[in-house]
Amino acid sequence: MAGKDSSRPLPDELSDLAALLSSQVRARVLAHVITHPDARFSLTELGRTLGLAVSSVQHECYKLEALGVLWSQREGSSRRYALQSESLVVEALTRLVVATVGVPLSVEMALRDLPGLDAATLLGVIPARAGGTALVLIGDLSLETVELAQHRIAWLLDVVDDAIEIAFFRPEEWLQRRDAGHPLVRRLLDLPVQLAFGDVREQ
Structure with missing residues (x-):
């Protein structure tokens, strides 16, 4: 019997889930923003808070914004991010974070x-x-x-x-x-x- 084709593309929904959960840096970013639903932060501030390189948090925030978990707005010379708290995905992620940690x-x-x-x-x-x-x-x-x-x-x-x-x-x-x-x-x-x-x- 032929083996399963592991190279077959995932459905879009599963690709999104894999993108959310496949990175330790993303997990730290998610845990922080979910426990601070009121916060607005720049990439520099988030990197300093988490002890991570700005390039690392930038990569994760871009992905999380594309997935509808974060939203951003330019303020002066910097872009500030915040949790998309009305999103059903964010509500589910919040339950996941609390249940996990x-x-x-x-x-x-x-x-x-x-x-x-x-x-x-x-x-x-x-x-x-x-x-x-x-x-x-x-x-x-x-x-x-x-x-x-x-x-x-x-x-x-x-x-x-x-x-x-x-x-x-x-x-x-x-x-x-x-x-x-x-x-x-x-x-x-x-x-x-x-x-x-x-x-x-x-x-």
């Missing part, structure tokens, strides 16, 4: 670069539901940063922003309330931990 690492990737954040822990139940899932943030944070954190985590968990209860404290405030047995802090710490980084129980 896990909720804890996805949450950490989404939050670790927020200015002023010292610690963050996702508590409660996954899949997230209103009243059952909380994100505790500790640091000197602006309200805008808190809302951005809530939006990123809701995006990753595929829920509306309000399904994620937000509690944020300055470090000294958190320690005082924790040590005093404040009812809100006690309730939060009774929830199961979906580890992110700087576990609030250890702060």
